[in-house]
Amino acid sequence: MANEIFYDPQKEICEVRNQLSYVKRIGFLLGAGTSKALNISDLAGLTKKVREKLGEKQKNILKNVETGLSVKEGDDPLTIEQILDQVRLIRQLANDSPDRNFEKVSGKDALDLDMEICNRIYEIIGEEERSVDLSHTKKFVTWLNWLSRDYAKEVFTTNYDLVVEKALESLHIPYFDGFVGAYQPFFFPESLESKNTYDIPPVSWIRFWKLHGSINWFWKKNAKGKPNKVVRLGIESKKSNNENELVIYPSKEKYETSRKQPFIAYFDRLRTFLQDGEGIFVINGYSFSDEHINAVIIDSLKQNNRLHIIGFFFSDDDLAKISELGTFLNFTAIGPRKAIIRGFLGEWKKNKTDHLLDACWDVGGNRLKIGDFKEMVRFLMEISGKQEKIEEVVKESNDK
Secondary structure, eight states, X not given: OTXXXXXXXXXXXXXXXXXXXXXXXXXXXXXXXXXXXXXXXXXXXXXXXXXXXXXXXXXXXXXXXXXXXXXXXXXXXXXXXXXXXXHHHHHHHHTTOTTOEETTEEHHHHHHHHHHHHHHHHHHHHHHHTTOOOHHHHHHHXXXXXXXXXXOOEEEEOOOSOHHHHHHHHTTOXXXXXXXXXXXXXXXXXXXXXXXXXXXXXXXXXXXEETTEEEEEEEEEOTTSOEEEEEEOOGGGGGGOTTSOEEESOOOTTSOGGGTTTHHHHHHHHHHHHXXXXXXXXXXXXXXXXXXXXXHHHHHHHHOTTEEEEEEOSOTHHHHHHHHHOOOTTEEEEOSSEEEETTEEEEEOOOOOOXXXXXXXXXXXXXXXXXXXXXXXXXXXXXXXXXXXXXXXXXXXXXX
C-alpha cells in the first residue's frame, strides 16, 4: 500500500546510540516490565496472587469494594492499585470508623483490607525477590554510574521491590532518594526542592525515585496513634512494625495531602526533570497505565521541545496506547516489529545490518529484542565500550 511506513532498524538503533552517547542530562523510567524480566510479578500477576492469599472475610469485603468500581465489558481486569484507590476513598469517606459505611463497607473494614492487601504485597514481592538474579540490574547501575555527566542521573520507577537498591548497595554506588537519618530514615521533601547545588548530594550520586512507594516504607504513627511521617526501614523491619501501614501506591487527589508524601515530591521531581531543558528520558517496562505519570510526560513533551523520550517496549500493543495519547516529534517509541518515529507509526524493514543491530535483533522471530530489560542492558553495555570491565566488576560483586 502507498501509505505504509517502514523504518530501517539499523539506522534508528545507531541514532539512539548517538543520542545516549552525547546527551548531558539523562533519566530513566523503569516500569513493572523491568521487574517482570527478573521473574517478579507484574501488576496483573500481583493482583492475582494477592486475591488468592486473602482470607474469606477480606474476599467478601473486596467484592463490595469492587461494586463501586464501574467495569464495563471489554475493559481490562481491575488491578490491585485500582482496588487500593477505591479502598482508600472509602476509608476517607468513612473516617476508618466501624460505624460509618460506604458501598456496604465500613471504614474499619476498609482499613483492615488496605493493610491486609499491602501485607500480602509485601510477602509476595519479598519472597520473589529472594530468588532474583541481580546481574543485569547490577550491570545497568554500573553502566549508569560510569556515565560522565555534568548533571545528576535520575531513575524513576513504579516498582515496589528493592532490586535496584540491592544492586546499587552491593556495588557500593551512592544514591539519594529523599530520605535522611540513620535510626529510622524519614522522608524530607525539602531535600528534593533545593536549586542550590551546595544543598544537595554530589552530582555523581544517582537519584532514585519510587513513584508508587516501596515495601520498606512505613507510615510512622505519632503519640496520638495517627500516621504523621514516612520512614524507610530495613526489609526485615516489618516484623517489628506490623502495626504501621506500608506506603504502597499513591491514592487519588482526594486523599489528604499529608498522606501523599513522598508521592507529590517525586511527581514534582519527574515534572522538573522532564521540563528542565535539553535531556534524554529512557522508558523501559512501562505500559502507560498510570494516568498521572502519562499526564506529566505528555505535558512535558508539549512544553519542552528540547526533551527527547526514547521508549523501549516489549509489545507492539503499547505503541497503540501511545498513538492514542497524541503525536509528538520528540518521542521515539521502539517496539519488536513496529516503531513510532517523528510522530508516525511504521514497521521495521531490515535492509542492512551491523554488529550493533545483530546484538539486539531476534533473527528467528524477525523482531527487535531491546524492549526486554535484559536486552536493553546488553545494548547499553555494547555502546559503552566498557562491556568487559562492567562484567568484571559485577562478577567481583557476585563473588563477595
